[in-house]
Amino acid sequence: MGSVELAVVGAGPAGLSAAITAARSGLRTALLDEYPRPGGQYLKGASEPDAAPPISAAERQGRTLLRQLAETDLELRTQTLVWGIERASEGWRLALHGPRGLDWLEARAVVVAAGARELVVPFPGWTLPGVMTLGAAQILAKAHGVLPGRRVLLAGSGPLLLAAAAELTRRGARVTAVLEAVPLSRWLRHAPAIWGNWDRLGEGRHYLAELWRSGTPYRPGWTVAEALGGDELEAVIVARLDRRGHPIPSSREQVPADSLCMGFGFIPNVELTQLAGCAHVFDPARGGWVPGVDERLETSLPGLFVAGEAAGVAGAAAAMLEGHIAGMAAAYRLGRLPEGQLARELAARAGRRRRLGRFAAMLNTLFAPAPGLDALITDDTPICRCEEVSAGEVRAAIRGGATELDALKTWMRVGQGACQGRTFGPLLARLVAVETGRPVGQAGCFGVRPPLKPIPLGDLAQEGAS
Amino acid sequence: MSDEDQIAFHIEVNGQLVPARQGQTIAAVLLSAGRRVWRRTQHGDPRGLFCGMGVCFECLVTVDDVAGQRACMTLAQPGMQVHLAAGEESGDGQR
């Protein structure tokens, strides 16, 4: 079994930052990522010859990290899934699965930089091939030069909507419209939080300019109510939303489309920290359930740190800053950094962290899917895509007394499929909240158990050895 | 983005040769070739790419006889044999 001083799980902006900082402090560091290449979602395609020039300091910093990775003395292991975690005598034991099967890694400290995944509010037809997340479309374009379809509609809300739209139009996709669910009036109310975050505003302006240049209609206060097609997407029904986010029936319009890219923000990937057993809190301003951390990003379990979107949705700049802090905190914990230096670095970044945090909280609140959108989840819409359980069945179970996620998983097959409830967990909590009238956080989360993602039984049975 | 000049190799998809480029995932290769229905659920519903980042497990295809592989997480390699259980092929006996 291999052993290192620090294992960093996830090689996106936060993980890269943490691993490079830690390695430079002298820690023997391993950087693990499930994907074949480092960079996470944010930096996919950054190394491609046709990559767009960086438009923000965050993008520039991210690309710099990728270059620094090659020059840093650490162990990079891609195509490596972390499927389990246990305490070891001196820290942690990670259960890994890679191209050569099962493996184990002991680490005295761990930084979880597992990122976030996209939230999609279900609607009739959302499972049709041709309907995908904004991120899926963006990755196809940036990393592979592939367009998602010939007549593309984008919908949802949040910064990724604009970024994906700009990327697709830049590459020549025919984007028929960009539908932003949040109406302009809501934007203006949140203006004060923009102060000090000009970089992000600049990104937004850049994306809007790209849309204007290409003549792509941008419609705030609209969304997609239905996706239509036989085996593949052929058209969508769009609808305007009222002030509470309810679709207005008389505004429904059918629009041809063979590609629909949608996303309503992000959900932190907290499965690994939940499996490790540290305390979590429900904080909608950070994207939902997040691990509780101190200012050094250490969780309630000593030696377990979190950084980036997995600690709360706050964007790439915050992720890289947090990665740096977590790397230093781990170095301090393992005796490679004097406490005074850690304190100075924390103090130097405190102001920026606060500004970034405020802006992120504003974005997460502004762009959170309005309650009215739940009206789109008709009773026959599948909520659990893997197990094909409909929203109607779920609502009946909630009314029958299953008022927490694990109770629903006991009552029916929701969350027992391959995605283990990742795709729709927060939606389920919303449905529970709507039916019970209680706060969303009370619905809880699905219990997490290994393997975090499926692994072949024969590999699991292997005698583990490096 | 898929000029003849940039094609690096081919993979097999349900027995047919499909062009692929170095560094592309199977998902990107399939979409480039206009294939979007990759499997059917227990109830026969068509499914394809959804999240693109390995979380949703909708994009499952068989690669070199190993079932249940995520097309969005697997890089295409020369000579790879991909099987889509999409149930609509003619001529290869699939349902």
Added chain:
Amino acid sequence: MTSEADAVVIGGGIVGAACAYYLCAAGLSVHLVERSFPASGTSRACDGLILTWDKAPGAELALGQASAALWAGLAETLDFDFEYARAGTILLAENEPALAAGRARAEAMQAAGVRAQALDSAGLRSLEPNLAADLAGGAFFPDDAQVDARRATLALLAAAQQRGLTLHPQAEVSAIRRANGGEGRVSGVVTTAGEISTETVVCAAGVWSNEVARLAGLELPIRPRKGHILVTARLPGLIHHPMLEGGYVTTVQSAAEDLQVALVAEMTAGGTLLLGSSRQFAGFDRSVSLAVLQAIAARAARFLPALARVGVMRSYAGLRPWSPDHLPLIGPVVAVPGLYLAAGHEGAGIGLAPVTGQLIAGWVAGGDLPPVADEVRPDRFELASTTLRRF
């Protein structure tokens, strides 16, 4: 807020649900108090097998046979489908000594009135073509059955509710009231959702029964015995019967402190495989041990080589309520009139739930009790707590 009931059942797992069902069927007004949600404990962390051949001839087997017959009837009469199937189960013998032991067990079962058939290697492969080719043989027990344990629990509860059961989920019992200054008969329970006055309390709280029993000044000999299950991707047709390796019986009957692993494979109605089993005393810890998952996976791969490339989708661990003589504690507690126990079923809770409910209804509502009732009475153990009784 106070309500009244003829009987209060504490615990909403399968045993509590069965007690509620049979008590309601006997015409009593029943309230069930469950501190989380129904089936939230061991009943959602187990397999669903209804076995006879792992039980010792005598009281244990008598209970098993009676309960198996009741399950078959419930499958017909309950509205809520709980995926009951009766294909029989197979004992797998890896080698000659295991084969000899398997044959002996088949004969003992036959002598006790349980249908059994010894299998040689060819016979085994003809029943289950996907088994490894080098197994010595086994035995087939055609009358064994399986259910979906969670759905079965909910089915019993739903049927009980149709017969008047009042269900209190998310409610925890904090006190058991007694008449005559705390010395007399049970007079009610205090819960976080209000008080219920009653003269009959049935403790069906599984491994947590000790917490409830202490409210009445009792100490139960029930200990949690942890088990693990892996769940695979769907593989319809891979196996046709639930299968258990011969060593399973040893692990069940053993009281060894260390980890015991023996293959159990059950295919659900949906085509996923539930793979177990493990037994260890690990307190109340329900976290899944990676080493145990590996051990179960290794046994599964040994017997079913086709599983090598199959995905393990998830896992869970559950706590069996172990009792020192491997018989459950069912019946009245003499020291606390009105209190009944229905707990300590170890790994047979699913199978024995109906007969437990029927016995409890017999005790409470008055009725003919079979001879076995005497052998599972709680008072065969010393139950009184040595600490001072609290009011």
